[in-house]
Amino acid sequence: MDAKLDNISNLGIYVHIPFCHTKCTYCDFNTYTGIENSINDFSQALYQEIEFWSITNSNYIVNSIFIGGGTPSYIDQRIINNIIEHIKGNFNLHNKSEITIEINPEDVTHHKALLWEKSGINRSSIGIQSLDDKELKIINRRHNANTAINSLKTLQSIFDNCSVDIIYGLPNQSINSYTNTLNKLIDEQPDHFSSYSLQVERGTLLEKQVTNKNLEVAGDELSATMYEKTMKVLKENGYEQYEISNWSLKGKRSLHNMKYWKLDPYIGIGPGAHSYINNKRFSIVKSPKRYIDFFGQKQNKKSINEKIEYLNNNGMLDLYENQTKKNHIIEYLMLRLRLSDGISKKEFSEYFGIDFDNSYYNKIKKYIENEILIKNSDRYYLSEKGKLFANEVAESFVE
Ligand code: SF4
Incomplete structure (x- = not known):
């Protein structure tokens, strides 16, 4: 699965599922609670968007799919299966593609995980964030440490590529509790770690709590110490840091995420999803309602550029940039710097x-x-x- 074979380019597909059971206090992703009654219409629109992008006879081979959100594990498994089937029917899908689904611990059952695997998913990414119950509660996560570990074990019994997400700098988190989370997870030997520094994003409940002095998050110094600890502990345990926030066992780097950092082409499907293809960077409008109204109808357009123009002319893009050489160079340098290479x-x-x-x-x-x-x-x-x-x-x- 080389990045480029003659004139054939590898393509990534990201699918955004904008539903969550509850909202975590720090989250500013394009995701919603309480709109579950639109899931059916949304899924139909999603299939139509996959058909809209259909690229079957060009030089693109899809070798990674990432179903993220939001909480894809929250919605009916049949929709996940249909998404993958639609992608198979509308793109050239490499038979060794990496197909990832983002999962919240409370959604995992053995049966559900088997169904995901049967759909073709071969990589799980579970949002554990912390193994301290008090820390989890403060940020409004729905799982506790026990559920997180049990769910990870279940996923590992089915997938041989399992990633975990954790966060450092959480409210009331000490260096000891963070290290404890890290060590307990290392005991489980996931294939991949993503560890992110908590950001207080505008418009989130966390921002209000911090501004009103109801909560304190880690300052720069504590965050830096936690980050250094992550690098040290994961390195000692055989994880290679291949990107600023990502570590993997040998051969388990995230193929899909590497596309973002290497400026390889990808198409984002779903409200708010970002794409980068043909030197154009763009994102679909965030509103699920506008998304459903537009993609609920069949849209036929030919070339990739015509499709992008069509979306833009119909007010369906929040972001649309034709990349200049200057921008391309700057982005290339900034992103390459994130990689260990x-x-x-x-x-x-x-x-x-x-x-x-x-x-x-x-x-x-x-x-x-x-x-x-x-x-x-x-x-x-x-x-x-x-x-x-x-x-x-x-x-x-x-x-
Ligand atoms: S589960 Fe993930 S996407 Fe949903 S609110 Fe929490 S952080 Fe945001």
Whole structure:
């Protein structure tokens, strides 16, 4: 499953399921509670959108599908099965595709997991966030630590590629409780970890709680200590950090997420989903109602560019950018910096016809001198301490 074979490009498909049982206090994703009565209409619109994008005779082969949200594990398994069947019917799907579903612990049963597997799903990503019941309660998660571990075990008995998501910097979380979560999960040997720093996003309940001083979240120093701890503990236990927030056992990097960081093409299906294809970046409107109204009807358009224009002309895009070369370069550099492999001078010059050192060496020299960036014959990549300064280094490319 190479990134490019002659003129054939690998394509990722992201499917957004915008339903959640309850809203977590920190969440600003495009997801809704209490609109379950629209799930049927929504699923029909989703199938129509998959047909709208249908690419069967071009040079794209789909080798990753990611069903995310929201909470895909919350909706009927038959819809998940139909989504995959529609993708199979409308795209060239590689027979070794990575097909991931995002799962909340409280939704897992052995039976349901077997049905997901039968649909073709071969990778599970479970949102555990913490194994401290008090921390889970404060952020309004519906599971507790016991459920989380049992669900992970169930998934591991069915899938041989299981990822866990955790969060550091939660309200009232100490370095000890975070390390405890990390160690207990390591005991279970998931194939992949994503560990994210809690962000207080605008418009969330968490923002209100923090502004009203009802809750405190970790400051920069504690967050940095937790992040360093994550790097240390996961490394000691055989996990390779291949991206700023992602660690895997050998051969278990997320193929789909790598597409985002490598600027490979992907199509996002569902309200609010983002796409990047043909040097265009765009996202569908967020409102499930507008989405259902529009895609509830059959839409026929031919080329990829015609489809994007059609959506734009019909007011169905919140974001629509034709990528300029300048933007492309900046995005490429910022995203490559997130990866442990960093920036390859050779690849950069093949891609853009520009000598990296001539254009950027002076901007990043101070980071090399301060051992934030490591330089070898072809590559620049962040050191362990440098990972804490990833944003600052990335901004230096824009200056
Ligand atoms: S389950 Fe996930 S998507 Fe749903 S509200 Fe919580 S964080 Fe957001």
